[in-house]
Amino acid sequence: MSAELTAESTTRWVTVDGLKLRYHEAGSGPPLVLLHGSGPGVSGWANFGANLPVLAEHFRCLILDQPGFGASGRPEVYDRNYLRIAADAVIGLLDQLELPSAHLLGNSMGGAVATLVALEHGARVDRLVLMAPGGVGVNALGPEPSEGIRRLLDFTVEPTRERVLAWLRTMVFDEQILTDELIDNRLAAASDPAAIAALRDAYATFANPAFAEQVPLWARLRTLRNQVLMLWGRDDRVTPAEGALLPSRQLPNADLRLFGRCGHWVQIERKAAFERAVTDFLTDGL
Incomplete structure (x- = not known):
């Protein structure tokens, strides 16, 4: 199976609210949106x-490029908080594919989007995997923004x-x-003026008081009833691991x-362990 799963062979397209969105699809079984x-x-x-x-050996995997990425x-125009724009895209994807519900797996900002979808569309979400999710953890010991977010913002100013x-x-x-290949590939993709503008505009919505959520995600976690698995790298410098303490008690x-021995990219640095943890959690009791 792995030889057939290239970016090109798995590419699909869907239109949601007038936006043409790319996603990658492979596998069969319970749907899993990443x-x-x-x-x-x-x-x-x-x-x-x-x-x-x-x-894809266990799930119908749907890897979505979120709007602007x-x-x-x-x-x-980004006329509201980007998390809401992305959350609507997830629901639109499920609607277009006629899926009543799906598991959601979100990394960093994607974890924030997955959490928002589950909070506001609970019947559409089965189980949640949140990997160092943004907006869910509370970094009580380190500076805000974190080192990783500061370096990201530096890049958007001078790519x-x-x-x-x-x-x-x-x-x-x-x-x-x-x-070098990874760095060059990321730089090539990131240097596109449209990609830089999309990143800047998305982050601008997080800082705009007019788009601020009345209640932050971390303060709403007690109301989320889905089964949740949180995965965190001990050495994460983007969303530090101590941020996991509050959601682990509130959810x-x-x-x-x-x-x-792991930073922000659990799925890369601890690949096999990540895949086992996700598969075990999402198939437990089925």
């Missing part, structure tokens, strides 16, 4: 393409190879993962797994 994080050159495939062969279109490398270094525990049906 939501990438933010950052220079990010896409659904960049985040989860390497995990697809294993996960990867090859997906974006609204002309150079040095700055994308500085950002990538905050994402991992073992810098040997950062090959009524949550488990937390902490991975040593």
